[in-house]
Amino acid sequence: MAINFNRSKTKIFELLPLFLLFYISLNGSSVFNLVLFSINIQYIIIYYWVLKEPEYMGYGFIFLAGVITDIVLGLPIGVTALSLLVVAGFASYTRVVTVRVTVVSNWISFVPALIAANIFYYTSLHFSEFSINYLYLFRDSFFTFLFYPVFWLLFTLILKLAKI
């Protein structure tokens, strides 16, 4: 009985990041827009989970979440999927080259991932003849970077709960 409960609990926590990712995509709230700042939660979720527990976050699901986001937000299909996969790629690379993951090393390595993802995002939107507010995207990236440690702590707590 206790074993079954523990298995179910672990399974729920394993599925939590994916559930969160798809909920955000379908709800069209990938960019958490507050009065003074905005945060791209999808980038944070993907970077954290691919880096820490890639088994919980399949690349196929990341791609699918990106496609859903594009359709819900009315962007050309593939744009968000591409930028999310770039973030996943950087996270995967960091996981391979890093021996011990700390919040600071994790936080710093998030910068190139954000820059690369945004470059791909800008470029693909530019080729799709879409106007975007570059200042807004810069502000969004800055605050996504700034708030990363907060989410890092939150996700680490979830991970610990999953492994208890």
Add this chain to the structure above:
Amino acid sequence: MDTSRGDVGIAIRSAFLGKGSKQKFSLIVLIIFSIVLIFAERIETKPLNYIRGFLKDTIYRGSLFVSLPTQSFNSIFHTTRNHLNLYTNYENLIVENNKLKNSISKQDFLEMENTQLRKLIEEQISSSANLVSARVLMDQKSPYLNSFIINAGANKGIKNGMAALDGENFIGRIVDVSFFSSRVLLVSDLNSRIPAITEPSGFHAIINGHGINNPTLEYLPINHNVKDGDKIYTSGKEGIFAPGIPIGEVKIENNIINVLLFSDLSQVTFANVKLGDKKNYK
């Protein structure tokens, strides 16, 4: 040096080309597939459009279901706020009502005059049967795209480029049509450019969306005399929208001519799509 370069190469290969223990696809395959999708978005063929339309309709329905809790929360929040502002709104309505009473007689006269003038220039006055009403399914305010989805699409004869109205006021145009749903690009969006005319000054201009703030009136002649309170209508100059659809009024701030829209875009529940002459649309 060689070893370090080799290590980086191995790490990149492992990250992008290798599949993890539980991964079904390698990253590079999905990245290439995403790029192919972006290019495929520009290809307009019937089978591709059908697949895209089906995919979009399905995801819109899913999104509608998932966003129900958020919508309920927003609805409770708006209701509470409306209740708190009830007294202020009541006082404002009394003032507005008095003003309206005074202007009714003047409006009757103008309406009569307008009908006579339209007959005079033999302009086709579109009937209400020319409109398709639809409910707003999703109102996802992306920072990059101000748009919403309505529950009518090609099945109701909607086509790209048609004007979307809130009541009788212009709010945007159709930019993407699936079989059961369409996307309305709002006039406030960064990608929106609407040909307009000012009244009573009578200058042609373009309403330019900016995403977050109010749209502005641009490409006016240098010596224009547009002033606060001037009304703005679609000019019909492009031949896509019918002329004379009310859009908003002018408010000049720091030499920037803002357009205060007649409709509150965040409060639109039903939208009318002006079908017009379908030959004009793709």
